[in-house]
Each structure stands twice: as structure tokens, then as C-alpha cells.
Amino acid sequence: MASVVVTPKRWMPKGDALVEVRGKLPLVVFGGIPGETAKVRITGQGSHQARGDWQSAERPHPRRVAPPCDRYSLCGGCPVMHLDAQGQADARHEIVRQALEQHGLDTEVLPLVSSPGGLADFRHVIKVGFGVSDIGRIKVGAWGRGSRDVVPIPECLVAAPILRRTMVSLAHHTIDLGIPPYEGGRGVLRSAVLRASHTTGEVLVTLVAGRRDRALSELAEQIARGVPEIVGVWLHLNDGQGNAIFQRDDQGVVGVVPLVGKETIEERLCDVTYRVGPGDFFQTNPAMAEVLYQRVMDGLELREGDSFVDLYSGVGGMALPAARRTGFALGVEEVEGAVRRSKEAARLNRVPAEFVWGPVLEVMPEIAPRLAGTAPKVVVDPARRGLEPGVLEAVLKLEPSALAYVSCNPTAMARDLAALVKEGWTLSPVEPFDMFPNTAHVECLVIARPPGGSVEVARRAPKRQLVR
């Protein structure tokens, strides 16, 4: 296709640069940088926008670097790797500012808090896919940019080194055993989730298959033998349509069966030992998460006796260290295994915290009476879609004295914060954290306070009882 010379003006949320010229389709440029005039090869055109790949610039942007990965444009997992660290920080800052502006907010955005370990080796969870090459060879790797094609990434710079070794071993033995990828109801392996503990170096592997096959046990044994850090391999069966990795049963349980070893690995952040199992969420960049958790607790000014609620609590990420400060915390999480792990960790750490299993919206009516009159401090850390309809209203009914909004999606966050501002709440400046270097994703924290400032009531913790 043709090439054009263009100057993008703004960032897109996924890290592409956008060219807008009156009377023409918007052009989304992979590898572009706003303000830099560049030659772009047009790669596709839809009814709403055209797409292109950056080719060259006569005067490259001062922050442009050659991406240090030969799969950069095929894989697409690190779309802002063509910028140096400061250039990436500026881009993420601008992406957050644009999201706020789009929702009518002029909230200040603080400088990005850097990832403690730098731009490489930070990912402690990776999801890999299985596919077949044009000549019929099995491939294991990332799903490619804008497609479901699998791109082998054995040298991936952002994955923790132990996960690179795990991925290579998984690819080697899958090919060796000839286990076919699952596609349209045929074959076996769909994907795998590899998680490493940054504390112990242990690895947990969850194989996701469209159907059971005896070769999967053999695969599990072979990778565990080849990589001694692998302490557990589990199988999750997912024969559903669509690209979701995990499928839940009618009870909302992510079913897993053991193939080799143990069910959990341990992580340690903020002096708390967490248990993480197959299907659980845990932050991909644990060193950055520790900084974030401290900022949440400091921003909420947590003190002994405060009523504290962690909505979307995962395996107890914020509830457990917060309970150390307040004396008690309540967490709500919809993945049953994660709730089990939170409870185990509460016992293990001797932390007074309680966890309720279920979707936040369904659980709120059960916990609200226990929180009545306690002016709780609430943290919400929803998935990328942000708060589901009705959740913000239910949170406001608790009459919180402060709300910490933690988000990995500035657009959804801005939408929810705009609704809070409409209710008269005031927002702290947005604090961005570099949880996902080389990507356009950024983790943000905002502390919101109710109209009239924090409510000081006779502080008391929620009534302690087992809800479920």
C-alpha cells in the first residue's frame, strides 16, 4: 500500500499516534510520535479509520530510540518501546491527561512514578497462545499485533527471566509431544498463564485446554522436570467461544485440576505474604505494586480503628496490609479461589481481615448494614472496564469518608471520577505508576473526598461476622 508523510497530533489509549486531517479518515500510526513528521506506510483502511506503520522521519523526535526487540512490530505487546524512558513517561502522562479531558476533568496529573526495576524483566505473569505456522509447525508465544497469530517471543525483554525460560521449555515440549493447538472445537491447547513470584522465584503454570488429553500430564511433568522453579502445573478446561482465557462455571468458579505439584506460590509485599493460585489476579509488576499499595494506605491516611473496605480485592492485595494499620478490613472479590487464598493469607499473616465472595454489586446490600455509620475508607480497584453500572451509587450509599480509586484504564477511571465529581466530591491529583513499562498502560491512583471534606464520625470498624 501507499506511503504518506504526516504529523500525528495526539496519542491513542493503546499507544498509537493519531493523525487527524479535516475531510480525511483519521490515521492511526503504530510507532508514530505526536509532533514528529514521518513517512508512514498505510496498512489498512476501515470505515472509521485508516491504519499505518511508521517508516522513517527526516528529523526523528528527540525521545525516539530503536526498539531493542526484533519482535516489536510483530508482537505489538510493547507499543511505546520506540521511546526512551522519559519519552514513555511523557506519553503515559499525556494519555492520562487526555482521558481526563475527554470526561471534562482538569485534574492535575503528577509525574509518573518509575518502575523500581526499570523497563525490563518486570512482568511476573505472561499469557501465551498456541498456534500453527503456514507450514504446519506448532508455535507458542504472544498473540500478534492486531491478530490472533501467535508470535514466538523467547527473548521477550519485559518478561521476568525465569518466565522466559519457562516459556521456552513449554514451547519445546509442546512441539516435541506434538500437542495440537485448539481451534474451532478441534485440537487441545488454547493458552497458558505463567506466573512467577518475585519473592521466591517459584513458578506456577496454568495450561488452558479446549479438551482433556493424556499428553497434557506428560507436558506438565516434562516442563516441571526441565525448569526446577516450576512448583505447580494446573489444567483449566475452556471449550467456550471467544478469547477469554478462563471460563467460570454456574457458581462463578474457575475450575482447575492439578497436573503436577502445588496449587499456590507465595509473594511478599508490604510485609504481607500472599498466596496466589491458578486463575487469580495478582499485579504483574510486584515491586511497583508495593509502592502503589503504600501510597493507597498513606493517601487514605489509614489509622487504627478506621473502617476499611477493599472492593475488587483479588488475593487480598490491599486489604491485608491495610488491616495491619486499621485493625480490621473487609474485602470483596468475585473469584472464589482468590477469596480462599485471601482467607488463608489472613490466617498465615495473623491479620484480622474478612473476605466476601461475589460480584461487588451483589455483595453490597449484604455488607452495607455492617458498615452503616462507620464512615468507611473504601478502595476500588476494578478490572479494565471500570465500575459496573450501579456500583458507584452503592459505594456512595456507604457514606465513605474517603475513596481511593485505583485503575489500570485511565478512560474508564475518568468516566467514574466524572460521576463522582458530579456528586460534589473533590479529587486529589492523579498519581500515575509505571506498572507496565514499554506499553501505553498505566496504573493510576486518585483519592476522592466527599462534599464538605472527610466525615469524622466516632470511628469504628465494621461489625465482624461471616457473611458467606
Ligand SMILES: C[S@@+](CC[C@H](N)C(=O)[O-])C[C@H]1O[C@@H](n2cnc3c(N)ncnc32)[C@H](O)[C@@H]1O
Ligand atoms: C485489577 S484486579 C485488582 C486486585 C487487587 N486489588 C490487587 O491489587 O491485587 C481486579 C479484581 O477484581 C475482580 N473482579 C472483577 N470484577 C469483579 C466484580 N464484579 N466483583 C468482584 N470482583 C471482581 C477480579 O477477579 C480481580 O481480582
